[in-house]
Amino acid sequence: MRHHDLVVLGAGSGNAVIDGRFSGLDVAIVEEGPFGGTCLNRGCIPSKMLAHTAEVADGVREADRFDVDAALGGVRWTEARERVFGRLDQQAADGEQGRRRSGFVTVHRGRARFTGARTLVVEGDRGEVRLGAEQVVVAVGSRPVVPPPVRESGLPYETSDTVMRRPTPPRHLAVLGGGYIAAELAHVFHSAGSRVTVVEQQDTLLAPQDESVSRAYTRIVRDLFDVRTGAALSRLEGEPGHLRLLLDDGSTIEADTLLVAVGRTPNSDTIDADRAGIALRDDGRIVVDAHLRTTAPGVFALGDVCTPVPLKHVANREAQVVAHNLLNPDDPTAISHDTVPAAVFTRPQIAQVGLTEQECRARGLDHVTAIRRYADVAYGWALEDTTGFCKVIADPGTRRLLGAHILGPQASTLIQPLAIAMSLGIDVPTLAGTPYWIHPALTEVVANALLDLNL
Template sequence: MADFDVLIIGTGSGNSIVNHRFDGLRVAIAEEWHFGGTCLNVGCIPTKMFVRAADVAEDAKTAQAVDVEARYEGVEWDRLRERIFGRIDAIEADGRDYRTHRQDNVTVFAEHVAFTGPGSFATASGERFTAERVVIAAGSTPRDPQIAGIDGARIDSDGYPVHTSDSIMRLPSPPRSLIILGSGYIAMEFAHIFAGLGTEVTVVVRGPRLLGDLDEDVSAAFTKIFADSHSVRFGLEAERVEVGGPGGVSVALSPTGRVADATAQSLQADALLIATGRVPNTAALDAQAAGIDVREDGRIAVDAYQRVLAGGEPLPGAFALGDVSSPFQLKHVANHEARVVKHNLLADIAAGAPGSAPVGDLEEVNHHAVPAAVFTRPQVASVGETEAALRERGARCVAHTQPYSSTAYGWALNDETSFVKVLADPATRLILGAQIVGPEASIIIQPLIQAMAFGQRADDVAQHQYWIHPALTEVIENALLGLDFDAD
């Protein structure tokens, strides 16, 4: 008999799986880091709380645009940090205590756990055990770009001025100057946070654009807006970093060859933030010991039911979810995958032997109409495919771009740069994708997400419901009405 009926590796979205339906089972939970995972501790939640403070600061700085006299006089960093992490750390501690001390059927391994074979495991301290079924929800970690001069073992450690998102928000005081390496959503959100709160921020980008994975029109527009109000160095990469001295860090930059006029230069700052992406936490799991398939990008391979694959076939009793296996590093996707895994895990347990649940009893994952947002200034939101991706695969589509300034609320914002871009199939009139650059983009995109999720036609969504006047959502209505289905 196995030592445990179920092992959960990771306590981000994976922690939500174990509820009262597992009370009669022997459950093990392995967590070497913080309960709650990336989102709670160093990701979505604390960053958005910092973003809100930066938004208020930026509103004060730009109030003159709507004829208001206001000014920003600084941030009470200690109080802000305590308000954020006083709440988050209490949630983390309570979650850990609940699993460790208040559930008789749950054993917590507060250390790293790796495979030693299919269904067998070892902890970092050498304890060995078996589990009949396993859920791998180990998440991801910041990418280490391996830059000369940086001691990788000291990144995020006290007193070392090189940080990732794991440590930058817990600094005792905001740096006077900060260099950020990266052009994606993590880099853009932290650039907004620290620049908004008064830090001198310089963003270093390897290519010619910011948020380059988004629709070309959106990326180009955001790049111009952001670069007009922030210091951005395009076409450069960090060749070497010198740590120490009065400046904290000195970064030697060299051209990548992707921007014609980029030249070698050096930057100095109090701190350096590495925001060059995240990688799945698969390397230390010893997945190969269980014969688990790992994709080229490091993700554990799963099928449509979130079953882990080994040799292309489901490994009996093994499931995975979230950043460690998903093509989407998004908390809302991980939560959806966790619900699918919980259903399928319980179906598998009810069936008897691991892997014996009939496919008809299992639920498929739904990765259709997955939305995302970047909480920077301006906000950016997206769902579905980009125009370039649609054209590349030969799909017919019509596109329409609607400026915020075409609506009454856009006048109230005095906004001349924000817009909504919608893509639709001219034959079915279904929405294929949408991107928004501007205030509240993460909110006003929701009607488009809903339309895609439920197969609602663009013209029906636009014409067969009320749109509050003069709310900002009218720009969505007008974008849909602007689609010319006879133009394709």
């Protein structure tokens, strides 16, 4: 058995745990796929690079709104795909080689599973390797959920893991699911020329968003996609390239490609966690405390395999916390997920932080709201925007924000001052009245929404 001081399972955000402070230790990383994990290879980064390509194409299509004569010749999908993945695949390869050349990190290729307390077996192309460690970090991520009607059909389907590497855009893409992954990829392929049909069981798309946002987004994309809300897939039939989706409302969709985007599930079921004494939640997430320690001594976890907020910027912060706690066991630091901002890079862009209005009602919280439209501010006029808005929710007693929600261009950037205010406990009057807000920047829509709260 090969013994290491530290073994990290997963080279996505798990790889971010290891820096120069660990150079005096014998460290190992176990990874089955390319370095960089989901984010770099099949998630956040390629989807946003392609989403920006879609934004450029849509901008050309809409140029006439700005009295500009322009014509879109089309999206050169093959070239766009190669531009994106040619860069990212090299990043993944460089990341692995950098670790191998570090002098203190051993890379074990394969899938790891526990055989006991901080003992593992790695099954790879070259057979089995048995490892022991003083400490272990589990960062094995998550994978797309595939519902039984799809899985049992035996017919081909795509997930976010595969669809962006397609050689050509689908003629007709059926998207099963109405969450953020579905929204972003529907946007990408619609702009690339695909006809898109979206199927969602809820009454609106992006249902976990604030009700004002989910209703507005659903209304907007009905003009772009065939949207089937309040319906679920009963059966998948047909043959490759000619699929039939039978829905429980009696309707049928015919498409050449199916994208399954109904959620993700932790990869905790791949590591034999019980053999290590690692407890799991009912949804499969590893149980961790505020210091990201599992129920097994010497074993930490981070990222999608354990977090209640499966986002890359959360996993990166968790990696910082784990790194500190590995090196400073007598002075541990804790993680907080109280005010995590998030964005959906679709069209229109969406961003949020804190509670939705429906969550405030469900918790019985006293709250006030204000909404300012992009069309109310000068830069909104410049954008000719008629649908964007900023919604803020505050506690009238403390005068602090409970939540904020933005739909429209630059939403992922505009949310940040609101996230900072919530994280630092800055009240609404101070945030609205102390700093200057640039005129005529789009940030005025945020400032004016805050002023409209009248706190």
